[in-house]
Each structure stands twice: as C-alpha cells, then as structure tokens.
Amino acid sequence: MSLSHYIYLATILFSIGAVTVLLRRNAIIVFMGVELMLNATNLAFVTFARVHGTLDGQVIALFVMVVAAAEVVVGLAIIMAIFRARRSASVDSANLMKL
C-alpha cells in the first residue's frame, strides 16, 4: 500500500476532528475533536518519518502525546469547574459575554 494513503487518512481524521470542534456543542466532545486532530497529526508525522527515512517524526509523535496529555489535564480542570458552577458542559450555555 502506498504511503500517501496514510497521509490521506491523516488529513481525513484531522478534518473530522476540526468539524467536530466546530459543530458539536458539548465541551467534552469539542475537546475530543481537538484530541483527534492531534492524533491525526501524529499519524502524519510517523508516515513522513517513514517517507524520509528519518527518526524525527517518530520522536515528535512522543512529544505531541505528552503535550496532548497536559492539554487534557488543563482542559478537564476548566470544564469541570464550569460544569460544577452551571451543571452544564454545553458551549452554548457559556454566553455571558456577547458582542
């Protein structure tokens, strides 16, 4: 199988993640969309590492995983605080500030 298929898959996954962020209303699910985008990027990195025959991409994937984990922790903390204050994790109910 050609390596370009992996790139297409990564792009598709990235797009699904981006669409999830834009369309879903639950903060946790929006956040899962972001995580999907990061993991799609990991797939792209590993594939390109194979294409170029260098190790960089594989190492980068590890760094991205750690950053994603740190992001999860901060994000869950924020969403948890909001949920406790409002009993809702919908991004639409976060509307105290409007233009």
Added chain:
Amino acid sequence: MIPALGAQYLGAQLPGVDLVPATFNYAALSPILVVLGVATVGVLVEAFVPLRSRYAAQVGLTLAGLVAAFLLLVLLAVNHQTATAGLKVLGGAVLGSVIIDGPALFLQGTILVFAILGVLTMAERLGGVGADAFTPMGSATPGSGQEALALRAGSMTSEVFPLTLFAVAGMMLFPSAGDLLTMFISLEVLSLPLYLLTGLARRRRLISQEASLKYFLLGAFSSAFFLFGTALLYGYSGSVYLPDIAAAIPQGGSELNGLLVPGVFLVAVGLLFKVGAVPFHSWIPDVYQGAPTPVTGFMAAATKLAAFGAILRVVYVGIESARWQWSPAIAVVAILTMVVGAVLSVTQTDVKRLLAYSSIAHAGFILVGVLAFDRTGVSGVMFYLVSYGLTTIAAFAIVGLVRADGAEATHLSQWAGLGRRHPWTAGTFAFLLLAFAGIPLTSGFTAKFAVFEPALRSGATGTIMVVVGLLASAVTVFVYVRIIVLMYFTDSQNDAVAVVTPSVMTTIAITFGAAMTLVLGVWPTELLQLSASASQFLR
C-alpha cells in the same frame, strides 16, 4: 531467535540511527533555566510552606527569579556584543533547537521586564490577605459555601506566581525556537498556564471561567492547526528545523512540493491566533474582559511580543524565499485586522473590551512591519512590541484600580467625570490612550513610524497597508479622545466610583510604564539603536 528478529527490525526500519550527543550552551540557556527552576521551587513552596507565609515567599521568590534571569541575560548580551561586535554568535544552543541570537536576546529581555511589571501588578493586595485580583479558591463553585469558607480561612491561589513563571519560560523559548517542534512545545508551555490564570478572577467568577473555557478550546484548536502545518512542512522538507525548511524551498520539484503552501498557512493560523489577527481574533475581547485585570495586561503585552517574535523567526529564517506564495494572504489579514480592530472598538462600552479591540488593531499595525521583509522592519516590529507592551501593562493596571463597591468599574459610563475627582490617575490614563492612538511625543507615534516607514519602502502592497493603517489609526484616535472627553468633560452620575490607593508595587508598574511611554516618545534613539543592532537573525 528473538534477538535476530529485533536486530532485523531495527535494521530495516530505522536507518541512520547514529545518535549524536547533544551539545548544550548552558550559559545561553541560563535565563530560561533560572525561570523554570524558580517556577519549580514555587510549586514546592505551595506544597510545603504554611499558608500565612506563602504570599510573601511566592512574591519574593518570583521577583528575585525574574530579576536574576534578567541580569544573567544582560550579562549574556553584553558579552555577546563586546566579544564579536554584534555579529552572530552564541547560536545553536541545543542542536539548533534553541537559537539565542540578537532578536532572541532582545525579546527575552523585554519579556522579563514585562513579567516583572506584570507580577508587581498581580501581587497587589489592597489590604487583603492574598492577591486581590485572584479568587481564594479556584476549584470552589462561585458563590458557594465552600468559597466563603476558603475566604474566611484566608486561603489564596498563590499558585498564580509559579504559573506565571512557567508561562514566562514558554514565552522566552517561543521566539528563540529554531525548529517547529520546540516552537510548538513552547507555544503550549506559554498557553496552558494562561488558560488557567484566565479563569481565576476573584470577582465575576462565571465570566472569568467562561473566558477560560473559550480561550482554552480555541487555543487548543489553533495549536492543532499549527501542529498539522508543522507535519506538512516536515513532510515537505524532511526536517522541522527552520534553516532546513528554508534550504528545501529553492530546490522544489519533488512530488511533495504541494505540501509547502498548506503547511505555511496552517502554521500561520496557529501563530496569528496567538497575536489575535482577524479572522482569528474572536477570543481576544472575551478573554481580555474575563481574565483578572493584571493577567490581561501581562498577557496582552507578553503573549503578543512572544508570538510576534516567533512569527518573525518563522518568516525571516524559514519561509522568506517562498514569500510570493503566501505574503499576499497575510497582507489581507493585516489589513482586515487593522480595519476590524479599529471599527469595532468604536462600539465598545466596556473599558477592557475596548482595549482588547485596540490590541487587535495594534496586531494589524505590527503585521505591516513584519511584511516589510528587511532588517529595519524587524527592528521596527521589536520597538513597537516594547512600547505597546509597556503602555498596555500600565493601562490595565489603572483599569484595575477604578472601583465601585470593591469591584472593578469597567463600564465606560462609570468613568464619567473621573478626571475631576482623580486628576493624576485619569491624566495618566489619558496619556496612555494618546500613546495607543499614536500621537506625537508618545511612544505610540515613534513605534508606528518605525513599522510604517520600512513598509512604505517595501513596495506597492506595503504602501496600501500603510494607507489603511493610517486610516485605522484615525478611527482609533476618535475612540480614545471620546474616553478622554468622557473623563474630563462629562458630569458623573455615580459617586460610588473611586480610584483605590494601590500599594507601592502597582505604583511602580504604572509609573514605569507611563514614564517609558513618554521617554520612548521623546527620546527613542537609544532603544531604536538597540533594536536595530539586535535585528539580525542567526540562520
């Protein structure tokens, strides 16, 4: 045999595994390492120092660490100049992952100054136990009994100081990152603490938490774009190092050629989000309004500076030779940013939101300087960032002092007649507003000149951008003058609004910011020379 299988696997899949031991220039990294080390000690202080002495320990430790890092940096910069007369040295600290060159030193020093001023304003207690701007307990539900209990017990979120230090370390690393991975990591290191700091305001907790959520979701979204762009550029050039990407551009012709432009644009999304350029600006008003006011001031000054530093490095070290493919789009972004920021600031009724839209417009002005594509453009941008940051920190510090019943009076109508009752405060604020507007004899004028002049020389696009920039400036002048009129020539209906007397720390921050705004307007030569001599990127 298993071992044979393993060796076979390694041989087939991982060619060229000759590990080069990394070389570190610890002297060049020392300011960043000091900030990170002090931040880690700050976490230990949180864990082991008893509550009553925590505030003093944290503030003392944080300020000492920042000052120490700044002195180290000055030492480094002086040596750098005397040893080699301003040529490129000290580079490639970590296998080229961190480049400490002229712009990096200049921007890191400025970030440390901003951080010292920012911490001085964040530490303001106004007679309370902990820092006044921050909630006593971040995890407590707003208005709950738990929160009242925490307040009575005298608890405080002194974690804000280590968090600020971590953010500062990320900001220092951001403009000195020599490869896109380091840039991504430092982007996250600077962003994650800021997401948390945004949600810790003492008053109007719900708005603060909401700002935090919006900042986090949009920030994570945009950094994912940055990362995917990095992946595409890695696919294009086989390396994430900016000089390697620059070297790959003229070769071209490979089957992966199509990855360059999408990669550049996706990376640009991540960077332009951080500076708040249109159309990636929607978070700025909400976050600036919801965040604790000292955090807003620090964030507005330092994040913008760090992100523009990173943009400069990506543009001038990495992708300049392909600029015909991407610079028209960025020019459109710059024009949109100036127009939208200026026009929308007209309709604002909240001081913090108004300053937020003004910050969007300023991001547009700075982008004009970035697109000049020569060394004077770089030095102009750096000068602009310094003067804008100092003015911003002082302005938000003053906003934090105007109170009604203990809470900040941010609605513009509450500022009516302030000039008569508090002439000094209102006078300083009016002066800072004139600097934002770019009136001569303020740093704002010098700064606008420093970015517009190289842009004018760069060609037709530059001229168009400068014309739009001047028109946008005219609109913002109207906005600022309206506030000044409101403060001095309108009768107040509300006597509850008063300026609280700050401690010496906030006073220092405001005085320094305002004084530098004047100095850089009247006598800018020294800093202009410094930024010009520091404007050569190491490639």
Added chain:
Amino acid sequence: MTNSYIPLLFLLAIGAGFAVLSVGTSLVVGPKRYNRAKMEAYECGIQPTPHASGGGRVPIKYYLTAMLFIVFDVESIFLYPFAVAFNSLGLFALVEMVLFILTVFVAYAYVWRRGGLDWD
C-alpha cells in the same frame, strides 16, 4: 526466517494455556456459593453504577483522578526512547532522566500535600 517466529508461538501457547488452566482449575476445584452481591455487575472497588443509557453519570471526582493518572502515566513516555538509546547516550542522559523524574515528583509532592490524593 520462519524459525524466528517459533519462540513467539511458544509464548502465545504458554499464555493461552495459563489462562485456560487457571480458569478451568478454579471452575473444577473452587467452591460454588451464590448470593446477590455475586450476581451483580462487577466494577472495581465501587458500587456498580447504573447503565449509561439510563442516565448513569460518573461522579465528578473521577475526573480529578483521571487527570492525575494522565500526568504521571504519560510522563513515562519519555522513558521508552531513553531506555532504547541508553547504551549510546551514556551518563549525561541518565542525569537528565533523573532530573526529569525529580521534576515529576515535584508535581507529585504538590498533589499529595494539597490533598489531591485524599479520597472523599
């Protein structure tokens, strides 16, 4: 070529054999006493929660535990490349790794002292 996979097959067989043997032995040898608690769904260490479809929700403090777990779990990612390349990296990398783990322990000390590990 195929030779090199034989040990893997052995490992597979041993693993499967152990699983079948231990479950089978307990079926044959073990006592059989049924009560209500035994018939319930099993969740590790807690009262079973209702089905998710019936609106069953997880207590919010699980998120705190999950966050702490993620932090300490994912940091160990860096140990893998370090272990693979240890021989060619030498002492320097060892010192760096010790510093890294110490830093993670700073976070642990914070969580522990501020009550993040107190259940209830």
